[in-house]
Amino acid sequence: MLSLSGDRIRQTFLTFYADKGHRILPSASLVPEDPTVLLTIAGMLPFKPIFLGQRPAPSPRATTSQKCIRTNDIENVGRTQRHHTFFEMLGNFSFGDYFKKEAITWAWELSTVVFQLPADRLVISVFRDDDEAFALWRDHIGVPEHRIIAMGEADNFWASGPTGPCGPCSEIYYDFHPELGDAVLDLEDDRRFIEFYNLVFMQYNRDAEGHLTPLAAQNIDTGLGLERMAQILQAKPNNYETDLIFPIIETAATLAGLDYGSADAKTKISLKVIGDHVRAVVHLIADGVMASNLGRGYVLRRLIRRVVRHGRLLGLDRPFTVAVAEAAIALMAETYPNLRERDAAIKSELEREEVRFLETLERGEKLLGDLIQQAQASGSSQLGGVDAFTLYDTFGFPLELTQEIAEEVGLTVDVAGFEAEMEQQKERGRAAHETIDLTVQGSLDQLAEQVQPTVFLGYGDSESSASLVALLVAGKPVTSAQAGDAVQVVLDQTPFYGESGGQVGDRGWLHTDSGLISVEDVQKESGLFVHFGRVESGMVTAQQPVTARLDRPNRRRIQAHHSATHLLQAALKAIVDDSIAQAGSLVDGDRLRFDFHCPRAISPQELTQVEDRINGWIAEAHGATVAVMPIAEAKARGAVAMFGEKYGAEVRVVDFPGVSMELCGGTHVANTAEIGVFKIVAETGIAAGIRRIEAVAGPGVLDYLKVRETVVKDLGDRFKAKPEEIPDRVTAIQEELKTAQKQLALLKEELAIAKSDSLVAQAETIGPFQLLVAHLEGVDAKSLQTAGERLQHKLGDGGAVILGSVPEPGKVSLVAAFGSGVVAQGLQAGKFIGAIARICGGGGGGRPNLAQAGGRDEAQLPEALATAQAQLQEQLQE
The missing domain is CATH 3.10.310.40 (Diaminopimelate Epimerase; Chain A, domain 1)
Known part of the structure; x- marks a missing residue:
């Protein structure tokens, strides 16, 4: 049996089928073209329109290595030998060309001749009614009859849905323990057997009554799991310890000061989760997915938060995801070059989400403290399971962390209640898998098919009337919600900006005749603006008239910061290097963060010049003009676009004449004078060739100065010194401290x-x-x-x-x-x-x-x- 690296296995598979007349096609994006599917979950998904007869085949035969993501078994990741969220499916496909005999013959040749798997270690499964496949394996290939297992429809009959193309399938299993004999071949025993190759014979069409009729063109759809074959050929105890994943795990272990080989089982689970999820995360971001509370954005956010959570279990209390992502990118960039191209975006999004979640965890710690006080005040010795699950599900608190903190004050946790809540969530997840992962994204996507996209009024209006077209609680449509309920609201039109382009969603209020909702965030998904908030008083119902009112001071602060980022990019281009390009940004009411491509640090003198140039433009009161035009025209006029961003045929151009012109969908000041003042807070490097500037503008500068004025006054009082004397006083104290430390070290x-x-x-x-x-x-x-x-x-x-x-x-x-x-x-x-x-x-x-x-x-x-x-x-x- 060969011993091959993961990269060699991939290339060997593709070359084998290319030699059999198959055209090698690149992996499709994890964001599928099919709008009814959340993510690319199988190698055949990009070819679904071909199998359905909606699109011609690029060639009669094709072969691919397709990156895939599935989250229906996410809780098993790291706990079993081969559950993953991200995996690669090697496939060979026939679009009405060859059929069962060729597919079976080549799969056997690849397995036993090319990969040199011992034939006596392979077991075959077939559909119970597929006599043709059974005979081919027995008579044509020569597999002993007792090693060909006939199985039912649940295991060996593939269908794309309740109707449409379908057919029997045959799977090849590898036997890790042939010494146990052939008396009982239980293919459900994954300690002994691993299914690594699935051959689907797409030969029928199923109608609404369930009747099967032969297809005019019979197709082949196969999938060989790259990670599984790597486990077999590299003789590893699980997929995680193959060269496809283990270098990422080793990086995480090193950051945590751990040795994987001597780690206990719980530590290894956390390291495996990090190794798996980081692979998924870097590919999702590289394919354009941004973290949000909806759809595939929520999948990304959940995966990142699980990585951070397991990092905390390993003792990683500071941001670490970027360092682990670097290892994942280095490992896979040769096969997937877009990882390098999107390197800055990947790291920027990871860092942003990690910092946000760490702040969320801090809020969770506060809630846990309140729950502990309540339990102690009531004389209880136990925290409720529902509360523990809320901490886990909403704030990312692992049960172990809740138990550990509770034990410090003499309390236990209702683990049975927690597990009951967890099981209910799993049931919801299993149900969702049937309708989300494989068919539709869920309630919002179904709703998007039934109602018109939300009309955005926020470029001109800060308040508007609207109709509450949908009301959701925990992602499920409801007819009403009352005070205290966390809700998601869809309006027919809204002045609220939905988070995108680095600008956060607006805050504000939704007023109805019967209740009030405070809006904390707004996200865009499937053309709908989803308002996340809480019913503060009364009751609200679907289809009610609503008055939507922004938090205007917060919007003005956001606008000042967003327009300031445009001026910042223009100043950097003018003063530092004209080739500087934006790599990411964050704009909210408190601050701005601007990431940009630059091979060197910006000198203090250059930063001062940039700051002065921007404040000069602010003082000159440049008016803004906004226009929508064809993208070719915008580029011809010199409008700056963000690298890697996808734009439509028409774009919105924000122009401060003589200063800055960019493609942008965000909200802005009408005149630079409205920004007030601009102050750079920090300039740092965040990755190779990527710099970051953090700054404040408008009222944010006053907040910044107030904090520093308080600090300076406090230091002046402590040192009995004027503000200008503080640096010399600190220097003197530092020298005294160095001397004292040397003396202390000698004494020690x-x-x-x-x-x-x-x-x-x-x-x-x-x-x-x-x-x-x-x-x-x-x-x-x-x-x-x-x-x-x-x-x-x-x-x-x-x-x-x-x-x-x-x-x-x-x-x-x-x-x-x-x-x-x-x-x-x-x-x-x-x-x-x-x-x-x-x-x-x-x-x-x-x-x-x-x-x-x-x-x-x-x-x-x-x-x-x-x-x-x-x-x-x-x-x-x-």
């Missing part, structure tokens, strides 16, 4: 040496060797190393010293110092102490004679030192 080192000198007498003699293992309380890592070296020198060439310390809560330091005689016995300090540190949840290493390591679990330090003592005793005695 002297203390460690003093403590260690008293340990020499405790050394254990083992033949020509002297072994000393000890715990030095409160000694930092540097001083611990000095003590270890000193002790080893005192014990001589046969000295072996292991020291451990807890310099601060949650941190373990370890040192190994071996004399030349010990090293000559084959013992290496770096390898030895690195393995011991894993007991404390850490790692480390160094030279053969001297090495340091660290960990996080201080409670395990005694066990780590005892293990070190026992292992060294055994190895030195040998």
Whole structure:
């Protein structure tokens, strides 16, 4: 059996079928052309119009490696050997050309001759009524009859829906444990068998009554799972440890200071989830999906939040997703070049969502604190399962985190109640899979087919009358909602801007005769503007007349920041480099963030010039003109477009004559003077060739200055100094602190040496060797190393010293110092102490004679030192 990399498996498959007359076609986008499907979930989906006779085939035979995403089994990701959200399906297709005999013959040849899978390890399944396929496997291929399993319609009959093209299928399974014999071949046992190749014989059409009639053209649709074949050929225990995913997992483990090989089961699950989901996330963003609360945008947001959540379980409290995404992009960019092309957009969207979610988690922590107080006040010793699930579902709190925090104050969590809520969600997810993942996006997409797209009035109006055409609670249509309900509202027309182009959705209120809704966010999906909010008072019903009113001060702040981003790009082009291009942005009421392509940092002098240029344009009061025109005309006039953005035939152009002209659908000030003032807050690099400027404008500058004025006044009071004297005073204090720190370090080192000198007498003699293992309380890592070296020198060439310390809560330091005689016995300090540190949840290493390591679990330090003592005793005695 061959041992091939994932890339070689992919290329070998495509080459094999190209040699059989198949045209190699590129992978289609994860955003399918079919508007009834949420995501590309199978290799055949791009060819669905061909199978339905709606479009001619590009060639009689085709082969592809198609990227796919499925989320119906998302809770199993990382827990089983081969559940994934993102996967690649290798397929060969016949559009009325060859049929069963060729498909079966070539699948067997590929498996047993090209990939060299042992024939006696393969088991075949066929549809129970497909005698033709059974005979081909038995008589033409020569598979023993007892290794051909006939199965029912649920397993071996494929259909695109209740009506339409369909047909029996045949699957090839690999047997990991042939030593168990052929007496019982239970293909449901995924510990023994893995289905890696599915051959669909599309030969019938099913009508509304369920009758099957032969198709005029018989088609072949196959799928071979790349990750599954990699597991087989690379002899790995699961898909995650193949070269298609494991480098991403290793990156996450390194960031968390973990070793995958020695990690416990729960830690490995979190690492696998991160490895899987990050692959899905980078491809979704590369294909143009942006995080939102609807449709495929919600799939993306959910995946990112699961990555962050599992990162927290690993101890990653700071943003880390961009670093892991870099590993995923590097791993797959050769096969999918658009990952490199969209590198900046991927990282910008990831960072934005991660920061947002971390803020959400903080709000969840506040809610959990309130729930704990309520439980304690009522005398309860337990947090409710519904509350725990709300924390999990809404705020991303893992149950384990809720339990851990609750235990600190003597409370338990109703796990059974939590699991009941989780099971209900899974049931909703399974039901949704039948109608969302495979057919339609859900209520909003169905609604979009029934009502006209929302008319946006917000370029000119901040208030308007409207009709409440749809009311949803938890994504499901309802006829009414009352005070306290979180709702999603669709109007026939609205002044509220829906989040897009980096500009956040508007806030405000929806008034009806019977109730009031506060709107917290607005998203666009399938042509509808969806207002997310809460019923503040009374009751609202579908089809009611509504008065929609923006939070005008918030809108004005957003407009000032959005127009400021246009001026910022123009100033950067004029002062720094004309080739600068936008890579992403965020515009809200409090600030703006502008990401741009630039190979170097912007100097402080250039930043000052940019800031001055923008404030000059603001003072000059340039009026804005907005026009809709053909995109060719806009480009001919010099309008700036965002790289990678998709535009229609007609575009909206926002022009501040003589200053800036851009394609933009956002809301803007009518005159630059309305911006008021502009202030750059920070300039940083966020990725290779990508810089970021954060800034504030208008009232946001006043808020910024108020905070800093308060800080300066407080520092002046503390230092008894005028504002202009503070820098010199801080410099003096820093110098004093450096001196004090040096003196403290020397004292710590002297203390460690003093403590260690008293340990020499405790050394254990083992033949020509002297072994000393000890715990030095409160000694930092540097001083611990000095003590270890000193002790080893005192014990001589046969000295072996292991020291451990807890310099601060949650941190373990370890040192190994071996004399030349010990090293000559084959013992290496770096390898030895690195393995011991894993007991404390850490790692480390160094030279053969001297090495340091660290960990996080201080409670395990005694066990780590005892293990070190026992292992060294055994190895030195040998």
